[in-house]
Amino acid sequence: MPAVTMSPPQAPPGSPPRRRGLPWAVIALWIVVVAVAVPFVGRLADVQRDENVDYLPESADSTQVVRVQDELPGGEGTELVVVYHRDGGLTDADRALAAERAAGVAEEYPLIVEGAPEVIPSGDGATAMVPFVIGGLAGDEEVSAAVTDVRERVAVDLPAGLTVEVGGAGALQHDAEQVFESVDTTLMLVTVAIVAVLLIVTYRSPVLWLLPLLSVGVAAVTSLACVYALVQVFDLTVTTMSRSVMTVLLFGAGTDYALLLVARYREELRRHELPSAAMARALRGCAPALLASAGTVAAGLVCLLAADLNSSSGLGPVGAVGxxxxxxxxxxxxxxxxxxxxxxxxxxxxPAFGGEGRGRSVLARLGASVSRRPVAVLTGGVVLMGALALGTLNLPGTLRNADSFVDTPESVAAMDRLADAYPDRATQPLTVLARTDHAAEVVAAAAATPGVAAAEAGRAGNGWTEIDVYATDRPESDAEFATIEALRERLDRVAGAEALVGGASAQQLDLADTNARDRTLVIPLVLVLVFLVLAALLRALVAPAILLAAVAASWGAALGIGGLVFGPLLGLAGTDPSMVLLTFVFCVALGVDYGIFLMHRMREENLGGLDTRQAALAALRTTGGVIASAGVVLAATFAVLASLPVVNLVQIGFVVAVGVLLDTFLVRPYVVTAAAWLLGRRVWWPGSLSRRAPSNSRTR
Structure with a gap:
């Protein structure tokens, strides 16, 4: 009997070829990429910059002051002030101890003003301050070492009842660095833990969650190395804030993309026997939406390059890389x-080959209620969002440098005590620089400015003279800001003086002014660019307008909730100047992200024959569950920022997290779906779908 040969089964027509080695080649490639990237990851912390002057554009007066100070004898000084206090009044021995230790500091460090610093008692005699400026300190490490040493010197063997604190701009810089050092590690660990828990809950599998988390980790390592390269090539400004935001954005967006891909892959595994075939089909189905989504987010972030503020413009490419x-x-x-x-x-x-998928999600069932009362749903959603947005009227004023931390560091406590003990003059001087041959005129003009308590010339060199100007009002108060503006206006009239007004308070004022200008430029730019991307993707003008209006409403409502929470519940004393712009960019870019998934699927259903109303419900039914999961993950990762000890990160994290949740569970299933239901096929105007009747459903 002749032998019977069995031929291998043939792949069905149109199925992808079996390339068994391709997945392993891809894995090997990423292993090589990570191996190359790892040595550069740790170097990014060395090039991060977190001083106010690093945030500001070169054109700002306060930035130019620092640049000129670098050329003066002793370079940019490190301002410190030692504060002694005893309830009931300082004794003669206390004042003598303060003078002795001030002399010891003068012997150890090169002070800008030679000799022992002066001990200045307060009016009530309970407090004394010893201000001085150390010159010649190069870099953050030397400043931190000097602050630590001074604190140890003045605090040793104090008599009972006498307290001492070290404040000033140099001490505040040191305390900020101590806080920032803990941010990166804490943020990474907490974010990883939250994403892991959410993936386990979502997948209900002891193994599957590891693969997305491992993939996000690879993306994080590679991103940090790429950002370091950008800093070296383009001198990009990277701050703790931008690195922190990139981390949560990368983990949140990366996990969202994983959820969408895995959901589609699970769906295709029921239709295809081979995992490779199912994955090929899943990629063909969801890759266009993922590409459009990531492209929209990256485009929105790149708009930040138009900002004058270095911290904002640097955040754009950093976030886009992630x-x-x-x-x-x-x-x-x-x-x-x-x-x-x-x-x-x-x-x-x-998922079994040929098996059935799970039923409709809770979100889809809730969204289906739109079909019964679309007008009421749309009206109620708009009214609710508008009411929440009114909370923006309760946002606290501009954040002071001293209020930038959730907990009160020693430097801030020292400056608060000084403000109470010396109410008749500011304890933190403004720095004025003027050409030496006009210094006397500038001193006289400054002293005659309303709101100025005193003005005195200091060191000189390279044709410039440094002048210390003391305002009568509390540092970084609205009254002191008004004094700075009046001072700049008056000194501009001193011909030939080229006077510049800087210092810590002037830097805060310049930050607020620059942020205000950036908002007027970047926000319209983001709206226009995102609208154009959506119009090209959806081939319509009405649908993109609805999506943009919806995400803007989510942002406004989230900002309003922030106004009800920041001051009354969290006790935050101010609003970070960059918060409004950055939260707008993130809420719009990330909110539109989910809108792309929903509207793209709705368009597919329309093209498949359903009318627009039924297509809207079908899109919500098929994508609602995974969008809800993705929204929870993204909100949770941004919420991690709200647990950190830095106020601007708390505010950004809170607003974005709340905005994402509002968009996921209110705007997307109700407001957008109701608007699409009421507009019918006009939602696709002026595209061809707005004129084409569906083939197998009732039309409108």
Whole structure:
């Protein structure tokens, strides 16, 4: 009997070829990339810049003051003030101790003004301050070492009842660095833990959650190395804030992309026997939406390059790098890992070939209520968002430098005590620089300015003279800001003096002014660019307008909730000047992200024959669950920022997290769906879908 030969089964027509080695090649490539990137990750912390002057543009007066100070004898000085206090009044021995230790500091460090610093008692005799400026300190490490040493010197062997604190700009810088050092590690650990928990809850699998988390980790390492390269090549300004925001954005967006891909892959595993075939189909189905989504977020972030503020303009490319690398990893490494692991990675809920999917999500069932009362749903949603937005009227005023931390460091406590003990004059001088041959005129003009208590010339060199100007009002108060503006206006009239007004308070004023200018430029730019991207993707003008209006409403409502929470509940004394612009960019870019998934699927359903109303419900039914999961993950990662000890990160994290949740559970399923239901196919105007009747459903 002749032998019977069995030919291998043939792949069905149109199925992808079996390339068994491709997933392993992709995994090997990413291993090489990580190996190259790891040595550069730790170097990023060395080039981060967190001083106010690093945030400001070169054109700002306060920035120019620092640049000129660098050329003066002793360079840019490190301002410190030692504050002694005893309830009931300082004794003669206390004042003698303060003078002795001031002399010791003068012997140890090169002071800008030679000789022992003066001990200045307060009017009530309970407090004394010893201000001085150390010259010649190069870099943050030397400043921190000097602050630590001075604190140890003045605090040793104090008599009972006498307290001492060291404040001033140099001490505040040191305390800020101590806080920032803990931020990166804490943020990474907490973010990883939260994402891991949410993935386990979402997938209900002891193994599957590891693959997205591993992929996000690869993207994080690669992103940090790329950002370091950008700093070296383009002298990009990277701050603790921008690095922290990139971390949560990368973990949040990367996990969202993973959720969407895995959901589609699970769906395709029920239709295809081979995991490789299912993955190929899943990538073809969701890659366009993921590319458009990441591209929109990156485009919105790149708009920040138009900002004058260095911290904001630097955040743009930093965030864009994180998002794009997260996308690259989720479209290459994660699919390779899933294919290699096969169906068993979903255990115990393994999707069977030919099996049925799960029923409708709770979100989809809730959204279906729109069909019964679309006008009421839309009106109620708009009214609710508008009412919440009124909370913005309760936002606290501009954040002072001293109020930048959730907990009160020693430097801030010292300056608060000084403000109470010396109410008739500011204890933190403004720094005025003028040409030496006009210094006397500038001193006289400054002293005659309303709101100025005293003005005295200091060191000189290279044709410039430094002048200390003391205002009558509390540092960084509205009254002192008004004094700074009046001082600048008056000194500008001193011909030939080229006077510049700087110092810590002037830097805060310049930060607020620069942020205000950036908002008027960047916000319209983001709206126009995102609208154009959406119009090209959806081939319509009405649908993009609805999406943009919806995410803007979510942002306004989230900002309003912040106004009800920041001061009354969290006790935050001010609003960071950059918070409004940055939260707008993130809320719009990330909110539109989910709108792309919903509207793109709705357009597909329309093209498939459903009328626009039914297509809206079908899109919500198929994408609602995964969008809800993605929204929770993204909100949770940004909420991690709200747990950190830095006020601007707390505010950014809170507003973005609340905005994402509002967009996910209110705006997307109700407001947008109701608007689409009421508009019918006009939502696609002027595209072809607005004129084309569906083939198998009732029309409108």
């Amino acid at each position: 998002v794009l690398l997260a996308l690259a990893v989720m479209l290459t490494l994660l699919p390779a890992l899933l294919v290699v692991c096969g169906r068993r990675v979903f255990w115990p809920l393994i």
